Amino acid sequence: MPVVFLHGLAVSHRYLMPTARELADRHPVVLPDLAGFGRSDKPDFAYDVGDHARRLATWLDVRGLDRVCVVGHSFGAEVAARLSVRRPDAVAALVLAGPTTDPRARSRRGLVARWLADLLVEQPWQAPILARDVADAKPWRVLATLGHSVRNPVEADLRRLPVPPLVLGGAWDPVAPLRWRAGVTAMTGGSMITIPRAAHNVLTTSGRRSADAIAAYVGRRTALGAKTRRSDG
Numbered sequence: 001m002p003v004v005f006l007h008g009l010a011v012s013h014r015y016l017m018p019t020a021r022e023l024a025d026r027h028p029v030v031l032p033d034l035a036g037f038g039r040s041d042k043p044d045f046a047y048d049v050g051d052h053a054r055r056l057a058t059w060l061d062v063r064g065l066d067r068v069c070v071v072g073h074s075f076g077a078e079v080a081a082r083l084s085v086r087r088p089d090a091v092a093a094l095v096l097a098g099p100t101t102d103p104r105a106r107s108r109r110g111l112v113a114r115w116l117a118d119l120l121v122e123q124p125w126q127a128p129i130l131a132r133d134v135a136d137a138k139p140w141r142v143l144a145t146l147g148h149s150v151r152n153p154v155e156a157d158l159r160r161l162p163v164p165p166l167v168l169g170g171a172w173d174p175v176a177p178l179r180w181r182a183g184v185t186a187m188t189g190g191s192m193i194t195i196p197r198a199a200h201n202v203l204t205t206s207g208r209r210s211a212d213a214i215a216a217y218v219g220r221r222t223a224l225g226a227k228t229r230r231s232d233g
Helices: 013-023 049-062 075-086 108-119 124-137 139-151 154-158 178-188 207-232
Strands: 003-006 068-073 091-097 166-170 191-195
Touching: 003 013, 003 075, 013 124, 013 207, 049 075, 068 075, 068 207, 075 091, 075 139, 075 154, 091 207, 108 139, 124 139, 154 178, 166 178, 166 207, 178 191, 191 207
Parallel strands: 003 068, 068 091, 091 166, 166 191
Antiparallel strands: none
16 A cells, blocks of 8 residues: 655655655655645645645546555644545545644644744754755745644544544654544544654654554555455455
8 A cells, every 4th residue: 555645834755754764665655745845836825734635636646546545744634634535535544643733722822832842852853854844945834834724623624534543643742742642533533653752753753663553554454445345345
């Protein structure tokens, strides 16, 4: 099953590479940049969650990617949830890693405060990667996308997911804390894995453990799909 990674706001595919590399010997891995970020085109406006989901649905169709696992991190988890609801035929498995936005911090001020708290527990070697991504995206796009995130009623999508997701997160994550991730898990009928000694950027700092968790989940979803097809046949 192909695995499609979706990055968070302000960043790009680059910070997801540690997990992608660990997973690549088990599944085909694809890492697109959302419009306006990384190596993608840079329109003079910022797409919202629905816009990104529509563009990704077209992108999957053009590339012939079907029945994929979508791994969305942070804002990317919001986009992944919307994509799954719009195109249940295309999404066979879903991983929500550090999903935003916890309603207890669903404002620009609240989310920025949590990001600042996260900086205190993240590994400092990530700074050059993140700084390059912010420079590519431009601060105005980051702020505009932040506004789209806090205005997105993510629960509406979470309650309609076509598959039970894996909810993944770091034990030290203040952006998507354990209480919120547990609520997402209960709301979606999914399963949850918390990785010790990791913060919000769990897919960067805990690549092997994150890849192992994703691979095990994809294996279960693949086995379930095969069993369902045999029963239908």
